[in-house]
Amino acid sequence: MELLGICSSCGAAGKLFTCQLCGGLVCARCLDPGSGVCRQCAGGRRAGDLLGGQD
Numbered sequence: 771m772e773l774l775g776i777c778s779s780c781g782a783a784g785k786l787f788t789c790q791l792c793g794g795l796v797c798a799r800c801l802d803p804g805s806g807v808c809r810q811c812a813g814g815r816r817a818g819d820l821l822g823g824q825d
């Protein structure tokens with residue numbers, strides 16, 4: 771089951787994965803394989819704000 775579309779992070783077209791944190795669709799390059807979250811979540815997460823994620 772593959773999901774194809776436009777990466778919400780870098781804008782590249784291809785196979786997408788769902789970020790486990792923000793739910794965004796990102797490409798393989800923008801997804802952290804270890805944590806299953808997108809690059810933005812993996813690198814820009816705020817301390818004490820890992821849960822929720824809603825504005």
Ligand SMILES: [Zn+2]
Pocket residue numbers: 777778779780781782796797798799800
């Ligand atoms: Zn991407």
Ligand SMILES: [Zn+2]
Pocket residue numbers: 789790791792793794807808809810811812
């Ligand atoms: Zn994310």
